Amino acid sequence: MEPKRIQAPLTDEDVMSLKAGDNVLINGVIFTARDAAHKKLVELMDQGEPLPIDLTGQFIYYVGPTPAKPGQAIGSAGPTTSGRMDAYTPRMLEHGMKACIGKGLRSQVVKDALQKHKGVYLAAVGGAGALLSKKIKKSEVVAYPELGAEAIHRLEVEDFPATVINDAYGNDLYAEGAKAYAR
Amino acid sequence: MRELAASTISDHVAEMCQEANIYLGEDVFKALRKSLETEESPTGKEVLKQLIENAEIARNEQTPICQDTGFAIFFVEWGHEVHLTGGTLEEAINAGVRRGYEEGYLRKSVVTDPLYDRKNTGDNTPAVIYTDLVPGDRVKISFAPKGGGSENMSTVKMLKPSDGEAGVIDFVVNHVKAAGPNPCPPIVVGVGIGGTFDKVAVQAKKALFRPVGEPNPDSRFAELEKTILGKINDLGVGPQGFGGRTFALAVHIETYPSHIASMAAAVNINCHAARHLERII
Ligand code: SF4
Numbered sequence: 001m002e003p004k005r006i007q008a009p010l011t012d013e014d015v016m017s018l019k020a021g022d023n024v025l026i027n028g029v030i031f032t033a034r035d036a037a038h039k040k041l042v043e044l045m046d047q048g049e050p051l052p053i054d055l056t057g058q059f060i061y062y063v064g065p066t067p068a069k070p071g072q073a074i075g076s077a078g079p080t081t082s083g084r085m086d087a088y089t090p091r092m093l094e095h096g097m098k099a100c101i102g103k104g105l106r107s108q109v110v111k112d113a114l115q116k117h118k119g120v121y122l123a124a125v126g127g128a129g130a131l132l133s134k135k136i137k138k139s140e141v142v143a144y145p146e147l148g149a150e151a152i153h154r155l156e157v158e159d160f161p162a163t164v165i166n167d168a169y170g171n172d173l174y175a176e177g178a179k180a181y182a183r
Numbered sequence: 184m185r186e187l188a189a190s191t192i193s194d195h196v197a198e199m200c201q202e203a204n205i206y207l208g209e210d211v212f213k214a215l216r217k218s219l220e221t222e223e224s225p226t227g228k229e230v231l232k233q234l235i236e237n238a239e240i241a242r243n244e245q246t247p248i249c250q251d252t253g254f255a256i257f258f259v260e261w262g263h264e265v266h267l268t269g270g271t272l273e274e275a276i277n278a279g280v281r282r283g284y285e286e287g288y289l290r291k292s293v294v295t296d297p298l299y300d301r302k303n304t305g306d307n308t309p310a311v312i313y314t315d316l317v318p319g320d321r322v323k324i325s326f327a328p329k330g331g332g333s334e335n336m337s338t339v340k341m342l343k344p345s346d347g348e349a350g351v352i353d354f355v356v357n358h359v360k361a362a363g364p365n366p367c368p369p370i371v372v373g374v375g376i377g378g379t380f381d382k383v384a385v386q387a388k389k390a391l392f393r394p395v396g397e398p399n400p401d402s403r404f405a406e407l408e409k410t411i412l413g414k415i416n417d418l419g420v421g422p423q424g425f426g427g428r429t430f431a432l433a434v435h436i437e438t439y440p441s442h443i444a445s446m447a448a449a450v451n452i453n454c455h456a457a458r459h460l461e462r463i464i
Contacts, residue, residue, distance in 0.1 A: 021226070021425075023226070023229070063250065064250060064251075064290065065250050065290070066246075066247050066250050066252060066288055066289055066290040067288045067289075067290070068288070069245075069246065069288045072246070075246065075247065075250065075288060075290070076241075076246055076247040076248070076249060076250040076252075076290075077250055078249055078250050078251075080251070080332065081331075081332045081335070081365055083365065103332070103364065103365070103367060103423070104332070104363070104364050104365035104424070105363055105364060105365060123364070123423060123424075123425075125230055125233050125234065125237075125423055126332065126364075126367035126423060126454070127234065127237070127248070127249045127330075127367040127454050127455055127456045128233050128234060128237040128249075129237070129241075129247060129248065129249045129250040129251075130237050130238075130240040130241040130244065130246050130247065130248055130249075131233055131236055131237035131240055132237075133246065134240065148303065149290060161233070163226070163423075163425060173425060173426070174363060174364055174424050174425075176426070177224070177226070177419070177420075177421060177424065177425045177426020177427070178363075178418060178419040178420045178421070178424070178426050179419065179426075180224075180419065180426050181223065181224055181227075181419030181420075181421055181426045181427050181428055182417060182418055182419030183417040183419070
């Protein structure tokens with residue numbers, strides 16, 4: 001099946017057109033955040049303070065790249081394990097995030113929150129850091145520079161490949177894919 | 184007595200850190216290509232192709248295969264007849280890691296204390312080092328940068344001797360099933376059996392240093408490796424957990440004699456970025 005091209009940020013309509021198992025190519029601007037940045041963002045939400053980035057419609061990519069070599073936009077930049085962000089994801093969705101990209105299983109709470117707030121969870125190929133870095137054309141730190149590789153980066157991506165795992169209808173590729181090939 | 188300078192060790196280690204992270208071993212390449220022939224799922228095939236392409240890009244552009252350039256793990260076999268000059272082995276290895284990770288633009292992924300500060304040490308030290316004294320005047324250094332994603336999906340269990348072969352199979356298969364897509368499949372499964380609580384984990388780690396797909400020299404354990412691999416792939420989890428026939432590339436078992444009352448077992452998972460390298464000095 002041909003991958004679908006999608007443009008970040010996403011509307012509710014965009015989200016509802018995506019189904020678990022769809023292969024997509026993401027274009028536009030996405031943001032990075034890992035454990036430490038999520039913790040800071042959720043602390044600000046708890047205090048009712050403004051966030052350093054507007055999450056409305058945005059993609060959050062769970063990644064901590066290697067340092068860029070001279071001449072590179074970014075170093076190797078594959079996804080990290082998403083489960084570590086489970087505790088924060090429902091709050092991020094409440095604040096407008098529409099899609100997150102990582103690898104690995106999500107909790108039921110996250111899956112429910114994706115349905116409730118109309119969001120999707122996608123996986124990029126874990127460990128394909130060299131390949132994925134070529135799809136990132138520009139990278140700049142926009143918040144928490146003190147976190148180094150864990151700072152929030154703004155990335156410009158072109159045809160960044162990902163697969164929809166959990167859609168807004170409650171489908172789960174990890175459960176369904178394995179069923180189809182189990183013996 | 185052969186004299187060996189600590190700085191020589193550091194030089195080798197610095198090179199090895201970069202080499203292992205940039206050049207995926209031929210053993211893993213071969214295993215990935217072979218699985219591309221047997222994979223039935225179109226999405227699974229696509230993933231395998233991306234992984235092969237990724238390793239080729241890394242090789243051609245001298246960039247790390249994966250952004251998690253790992254905790255630096257070393258197994259050192261030190262010949263009795265070698266005398267180290269100008270520092271300790273630990274210092275020499277850590278100096279090499281420091282230099283290798285900096286010069287190679289590798290990610291520093293080690294924090295000071297695990298619970299309170301969790302402050303990045305900034306140079307990916309300290310390494311985890313296991314040393315064995317062996318006869319002779321050679322030093323063999325084996326290195327693996329171990330990713331956190333797959334390491335987190337590892338475990339130890341004190342099985343009962345009466346659990347037998349079926350107990351070992353169940354333990355490994357169920358554990359790997361629960362790990363699912365998290366350790367970036369296709370995975371390599373290191374299994375330790377025997378020894379004590381601590382020794383069995385080291386054996387499982389050691390199993391990951393074996394060239395991917397090389398069977399255990401004892402035919403009974405080689406057979407068990409095959410059986411477990413078949414059951415793991417029959418789970419249907421497939422490359423990246425998207426569904427398919429290639430969940431694991433290989434199962435490697437390393438054993439150790441056991442106490443009469445015990446049968447310790449451990450699983451240490453490695454991802455498809457199964458980086459490992461050895462040098463004899
Ligand atoms: S599990 Fe392996 S391939 Fe996946 S992110 Fe970690 S080091 Fe990379």
